[in-house]
Amino acid sequence: MIIRRAVADDHTAINAIVQTSSAYDGPYRPMLDGYEVTAAQIVAEETWVAEDDAMLGFYSLVFHTQPELDLLFVSDAAQGRGVGRLLFEHMRARAASRGVTAVKIISHPPARDFYRRMGAIEVGLAYPTGAVSWARPIFSLPVSPSG
Ligand SMILES: CC(C)(COP(=O)(O)OP(=O)(O)OC[C@H]1O[C@@H](n2cnc3c(N)ncnc32)[C@H](O)[C@@H]1OP(=O)(O)O)[C@@H](O)C(=O)NCCC(=O)NCCS
Numbered sequence: 236m237i238i239r240r241a242v243a244d245d246h247t248a249i250n251a252i253v254q255t256s257s258a259y260d261g262p263y264r265p266m267l268d269g270y271e272v273t274a275a276q277i278v279a280e281e282t283w284v285a286e287d288d289a290m291l292g293f294y295s296l297v298f299h300t301q302p303e304l305d306l307l308f309v310s311d312a313a314q315g316r317g318v319g320r321l322l323f324e325h326m327r328a329r330a331a332s333r334g335v336t337a338v339k340i341i342s343h344p345p346a347r348d349f350y351r352r353m354g355a356i357e358v359g360l361a362y363p364t365g366a367v368s369w370a371r372p373i374f375s376l377p378v379s380p381s382g
Pocket of ligand 1: 257258259297308309314316318319321343345346347348362
């Protein structure tokens with residue numbers, strides 16, 4: 236498996252992973268209705284993909300008002316094999332290389348314990364907004380200069 240910088244052509248595979256994610260089934264589905272990770276976004280942000288023969292997952296680290304892990308997805312078929320941890324540690328190292336000391340994460344509720352396990356600290360709750368009719372845990376991930 237490798238982790239490489241995403242390119243615009245990854246747009247279809249990235250959106251397929253997002254839209255087929257069973258973590259967003261049921262009451263969470265409205266969040267993904269009409270949602271698309273655009274090719275422009277993929278290129279502009281720190282978007283990285285994990286792949287072997289096919290794409291296994293990806294993350295997007297953004298630097299808008301503050302450094303934030305905007306997206307982290309592992310395909311349903313590839314979950315539970317350490318891909319999420321590898322992507323997460325890669326993201327932490329990228330943040331460190333850009334001089335960041337903390338990364339904000341607004342967690343999908345079922346992923347809360349994953350972020351805890353990765354060392355992120357729960358600092359609050361995001362109120363429901365728009366298509367997101369549920370509260371979401373907010374985490375802060377400490378980043379040391381060495382990553
Ligand atoms: C959350 C997600 C990225 C984890 O990816 P993954 O590849 O399955 O995770 P890993 O196999 O690398 O697991 C790493 C560790 O976290 C634990 N873990 C993974 N998902 C977990 C969960 N939902 N709750 C608690 N622990 C979890 C694993 O047991 C493992 O622990 P270990 O290393 O001590 O054995 C993946 O489940 C996913 O893409 N979910 C759907 C999209 C999503 O909700 N993303 C977050 C958006 S904010």
